[in-house]
Every structure is written in C-alpha cells, then in structure tokens.
Amino acid sequence: MLDALDKKLLKTVADLEGLPKGAYNIRKNGKLLQRQVSANIDIETNAEGTGIIVKIKPGTKNESVHIPVILSQAGLFDVVYNSFIIGDGAEVTIVAGCGIHCGSSETEGHAGIHDFHVGKKAKVTYVEKHFAMGEGKGRRILNPTTKIWMDEGAAAEMELTQISGVDEADRLNEATLGPGSLLLITERVLTEGEQTAVSKNNIILQGVNSRANMISRSVMKGHSKQIFHANMEARNKCFGHIECDAIIMDNGTNETMPALKALHPDAELTHEASIGKIANDQLTKLMSLGLTYDQAVNRIIQGFLK
Amino acid sequence: MLTLNKVYFTAPGGEDGNGALRNIIDGIDFTFEKGKFYVITGPNGSGKTTLAKLIMGINPISSGSISFEGKDISGLSITERAKSGIAYSFQQPARFKGITFRDLLSIVTGVEDEKKFLEIVSRVGICPMSFLDKEIDATLSGGEIKKIELATTIAANPKLAIYDEPDTGIDLWTIGPMVHLLKKELTPQTATIVVSHNKAFLDVADVVLIIDKGKIAFNGQLKEALPLLTDLSICAYHHKCEGEQDAGCLR
Secondary structure, X not given: OOOHHHHHHHXXXXXXXXXXXXXXXXXXXXXXXXXXXXXXXXXXEOOOOOOEEEEEOOXXXXXXEEEEEEEOOOOOEEEEEEEEEEOOOOEEEEEEEEEEEOOOOOOEEEEEEEEXXXXXXXXXXXXXXXXXXXXXXXXXXXXXXXXXXXXXXXXXXXXXXXXXXXXXXXXXXXXXXXXXXXXXXXXXXXEOOOOEEEEEEEEEEOOOOEEEEEEEEEEEOOOOEEEEEEEEEEOOOEEEEEEEEEXXXXXXXXXXXXXXXXXXXXXXXXXXXXXXXXXXXXXXXXXXXXXXXXXXXXXXXXXXXX | OEEEEXXXXXXXXXXXXXXXXXXXXXXXXXXXOOOOEEEEEOOOOOOHHHHHHHHHOOOXXXXXXXXXXXXXXXXXXXXXXXXXXXXXXXXXXXXXXXXXXXXXXXXXHOOOOHHHHHHHHXXXXXXOHHHHXXXXXXXXXXXXXXXXXXXXXXXXXXXXXXXXXXXXOOOHHHHHHHHHHHXXXXXXXXXXXXXXXXXXXXXXXXXXXXXXXXXXXXXXXXXXXXXXXXXXXXXXXXXXXOHHHOOOOOO
C-alpha cells in the first residue's frame, strides 16, 4: 500500500491524493505496486517484463490513465519501457511522472522510455512531471525518452516538467508527424545548485499540413547548467515553430541550439530563442505594485514556468 | 502631500552615456497638493518621465529630498513607496510570460476575489471582462496593455497616482472616457499626476506644469501656459532630423 512518503511523491508528480479514478499503474522501486484497468483502457506487462503496454480503445472519450513511478530504494536505477497505443478517434489524458526520494548517499535514478502510437484523429494529452527530494547526498538521475508517431489528423499535447531536486537529466524527445497532425510540446525545466539538464528534441514533419510547436522554458539557478537542442525537419508542406527562452539567475549557464531543416519548398519553419536575466522592467513593474525584489523574482519565475 | 525639495538627477550625457555629467532634473522645488489633478508637459527629452520616476523611486535622486505626507521618502525603495500609497503607470508597460491581468490585480489588491476583480474591471470601464485572463505578453496590442496598466494603477487605490503618457497607443474613442475616469478617481484625499502632451488632459488639469531642460518653466492654469506651450512646441530633435529617414523624432 501507499505510505506517507509515497503519497507525497504522488501528490507532487501526478497531483494525486491517494489512488486515481479510472485506469492506473503505479510502479514503486522497479516493481508493480498497484494497477487498475477500465472498460476502454487496458494495461498489461510487456512480454519482456520490462514495462507496460497501455492500449486505449478507438473512440474512447474523456478518459485518463495515471502511470506514476516512485523511487525510494537506495542505489536503484530503474529502467522501464512503456508503450502507449491510442486507438483511432480516442481522446485521452496520460499522466506520467517520477518522484524520487533519496535518503542515502547512493545514486538513485529512473529512465522512462516511452513510445506512443497515436491513431487517426486521436487526441492525447501527456503530462509528465519529474521531482526529487530527500535528505540523502546520493545523486538523483532522470533520463526520460519519449518517442511519438502520429497518424493522419492526430493531435498530441505534451507537457514535460522537471520541478526540482533532479541532479542530472538527459532527455530525448522524438516525434514523427503524419498528414494533418498537430504536435505541441511544452518543456519546463528548473535547475539549481550544481544540477545539469540536457534536452534533445528531434521532430520530423513527415506528412502534408502537419504542424508542430515546441516551447521550452528554462530557469538556471545557482551554478546549474542546461543544454537544449531542438531539431525540426520538414519533409512536406507543413508548419513548425520552436520557441526557447532561458532565464539565468545567479551563475547558471545555458546553451540553446534550435535547428531548422526544410527539405520541401512549401515548408514553413520559424524559431525564436532568448537567453538572459529577468528583465528589469518586469521587476520594476511588480515592485511598483508592492512586491519586494525577491517576491517579484519568484512571481516572474513562477509565471514563466507555469 | 508630496514635496520636492531641490531635487537633482544627474547622469552622463552623450548618446553612449560617456559624456560629461549633466543635470537631467535641475533643482526642482515643488509641492503637489491633495485633491488636485496635475498635468506635466514639456518638450521631448525635457525630463518629465525622469521626474515621475524619481517620485516612484525607479531612479534614485542625485541630491535634494522628496517627502510624502510629511515623511522623507528619498531613501525608500520602489516597494516601500508603493506600500505608502504611490502608484505608477508606465509609459511602456513591461510584458511578461505566464502572468495574466488577473495575476496583476491579485498582486496589487492582495486578494483573489473574483467579485472584487469584476468590480475593478467595471469601475475602470475601458477593459472588457475578457481581459482578465489575458496574458500580459508580447501578443497584447499597445492599446490593450496600456488599458491594463491603467487599471492596475487604479486598482491600487493610491493616494498619489502617477500616469506616464497614459494615452499612448489608445484609440481616439477611448481618450475621452480615460480622461473622465482619471478625473473621477481623484478624491479630496488623493492627488493625480499625468505626464502628457494631449490637449484632452491639459484641458482638465487643475495645475499645468511645464518642464523644460530639467526645470519647471511654468506652473499654473492652462490658459496662462498657452503662449509658452506654443513656443516650446518646436521639435527638440530638429537638429537630428534627416527628413523621412528621421529616427530621432518620436512625435
């Protein structure tokens, strides 16, 4: 069952107070803790026993599935391979996330390798939060991989958030878009202390009239470091946009490399990137409304990562 | 209510900021009284906005003192001045990411009360309700962001309200209602300072202040100010003017 610590981790990464409604699969320290399927959502362990396969029936509407992972075992590095098959016309929200509690000096980590197949005209919202806590000195490592294939007219919205406490993160997002499909990725990463986070994104606009928008918001506190790569490749008449903003606080560093590749004459690709401190006029404005300097900084960062 | 006592603001001159020091505000003495509507005007670059920013504490004064309700506020931060009842409406309001009009109202009022927000929006009148959840970001038009700026200033219920060119970017049909609104918000216990060139504001001023070269060139009624205003209306940037390519001229 869930103990107090599990509940805190679940609350933070999946916004859950106890067990969720509908289908879910909770993984703790590399093992299945609890699972529930629904009439339209099936969850089974894959043949290799290394993860789960989540199948959403075609035409499913307004259902959700929660698949949080919690880690609190010293020295464990949990690797999991999960597949999501979203049937044609289905509309579903998938809430994933990993919470690490590190109580020792040994490294703990999780690598969630997720692949998605989004059927024709299906709509998926994928929310993933990463968070680590605990008094232990061990490093907390999260290396997620998300690969998504989108059929004709499919839509996917992915919200990828790393809240705090993660020492090392190496993320890979890959997407291939079919005709008329729409992909929106929003990534928010906050690092502090000596933490590092790398995010690599490869988006291929394969089908005619496919559209992709990749938004990245990074905040580097302390001496932390973030590296962001976004490659968008257009192979058809399509539209793609990359927007990456980074706020440097203290002595943080950032490298941002948006890259656009148009292999079709009707491709439309744009990007905007910015790195800098919090703008002075924003601070002055909030202070003129009565906030102190520190409150103004917090409010701006909170909005930026919202 | 607010007294400026030999206020100076000195900064390096020259376009690159490496020139000799010069007095942007050159020893201003003035008292703003309760219950009055002040309009500050004057040529571009005369020091109007700088003066307004000195009052809010956005720029520190170089010498002299500022007192507000009998208390010396020269050393107070922007936050402390805001808390003591001064509010400032920026000429070019800051744009954020992920902060909405509702968020600003909640910061300024200290509450998250839907009823109160709706009351403020309807009191201000010039912002539709749909503005509440708008993000104060780069997608807002110049007029929209100015209306929101004005509303957040009014929502603070300030004792002293300072509006720096509130009419910039505002459509012609809103200027009348805006002037009316700012007049209506003035009470016998408060004072309003508007920095503007707009005749609509000058017409309703209790006191017109003309700033020129960092000094008060005139203070009094509009009709007495008219000869001087006409005199000063010559573009201050004419020596830089390059005809249609003119980049120095803002008006």
